[in-house]
Amino acid sequence: MFGLACLSALAGLAAGAAPAAAADYPTRPVKWLIGFTAGGPVDTVARIMAQWLSEHFGQQFVVENRAGSGGNIAAAAAINSPPDGYTLLFVAPNNAISTSLYKKLPFDFIRDTAPVASIMQLTNMMVVPMDLPVKTVQEFIDYCKANPGKVSYASSGNGTSVHMSAELFKALTKVEMLHVPYRGSSAAMPDLIANNVQVLFDNLPSALEQVRGGKLRALGVTSPKRWPSVPEIPTVAETVPGFESVGFYGFSAPKGTPPEIIEILNKAVGLALKDPKLVARLADVGGIPKPMTPAEFGKLVTDETEKWRKVVQFAGVSVD
Numbered sequence: 001m002f003g004l005a006c007l008s009a010l011a012g013l014a015a016g017a018a019p020a021a022a023a024d025y026p027t028r029p030v031k032w033l034i035g036f037t038a039g040g041p042v043d044t045v046a047r048i049m050a051q052w053l054s055e056h057f058g059q060q061f062v063v064e065n066r067a068g069s070g071g072n073i074a075a076a077a078a079i080n081s082p083p084d085g086y087t088l089l090f091v092a093p094n095n096a097i098s099t100s101l102y103k104k105l106p107f108d109f110i111r112d113t114a115p116v117a118s119i120m121q122l123t124n125m126m127v128v129p130m131d132l133p134v135k136t137v138q139e140f141i142d143y144c145k146a147n148p149g150k151v152s153y154a155s156s157g158n159g160t161s162v163h164m165s166a167e168l169f170k171a172l173t174k175v176e177m178l179h180v181p182y183r184g185s186s187a188a189m190p191d192l193i194a195n196n197v198q199v200l201f202d203n204l205p206s207a208l209e210q211v212r213g214g215k216l217r218a219l220g221v222t223s224p225k226r227w228p229s230v231p232e233i234p235t236v237a238e239t240v241p242g243f244e245s246v247g248f249y250g251f252s253a254p255k256g257t258p259p260e261i262i263e264i265l266n267k268a269v270g271l272a273l274k275d276p277k278l279v280a281r282l283a284d285v286g287g288i289p290k291p292m293t294p295a296e297f298g299k300l301v302t303d304e305t306e307k308w309r310k311v312v313q314f315a316g317v318s319v320d
Helices: 004-010 041-057 069-079 093-101 137-146 161-173 185-193 204-212 259-272 276-284 294-315
Strands: 030-034 061-065 087-091 113-129 152-155 178-181 199-203 216-221 246-254
Touching (some): 041 061, 041 199, 041 204, 041 276, 069 093, 093 294, 113 161, 113 185, 113 294, 137 216, 152 161, 152 185, 161 199, 185 199, 185 204, 259 294
Parallel strands (some): 030 061
Antiparallel strands (some): 113 199, 113 216
16 A cells, blocks of 8 residues: 655656647647546546546546545655646645645645646535434434444545544544545445444545435535535534535646646636536536636635644644
């Protein structure tokens, strides 16, 4: 398994490369690095968008999964790639969280990346096994307190919003839960369904699929208000005041990527988010399209980094 020790090998400056000419970009396949396993929510949305971009540009946008270390393996690889527009990084809350959660990262995410585009906003969903004897958030809290030391929560890895949503829940409710990290939420699903772990605060796309399939029970969403695509599901905050975890999906490029290429990509995503078929596919997985300029997306990442720093501090967690 890769870990932070592996990141140091990627921490040097990328080898110099002549920037690609923007006028005819892209002239060859574009690699899109994803920090999580295939089949998870990040991977699902990345592949929806990559298919659209491939058709739009007439060049393949190839999704490459590099799971491990809460997405930091992929981030380090992207940061140390030539800044020519042919290596991109899928960006999500884990990148904002890692800045404060991990103490020894060999890169500064905001300094070392160039924001490209926002794709969508999404919530997490609190899901439990069907045979766990709880049907509401309050019943889950009561169950944890009645069974100290016997409840575990799964996550898609250290430093993800899935992880920190559970830590925030623990901090606000004072319940005891053991953290069991996996290499992506899709890897956690079999154990969750089998009740080997008891709860997961997963990104809505994959959680919703399991709920609709009757394999998991939804207790609440982590947004401050009920989510438009699942208005029947209450918010966790209705039971736990102050609880909130709303995520974002977008992508960045290595620092130094020509602004002309960034603009080409940003405009393409803007067109994609006006395509009714693509918007419908995002809605199917619970996403709300959120087009932004590169500068707006950069500000979002900066603001989210500060927001999660406060949550990390409040929850009292860290990863060496």
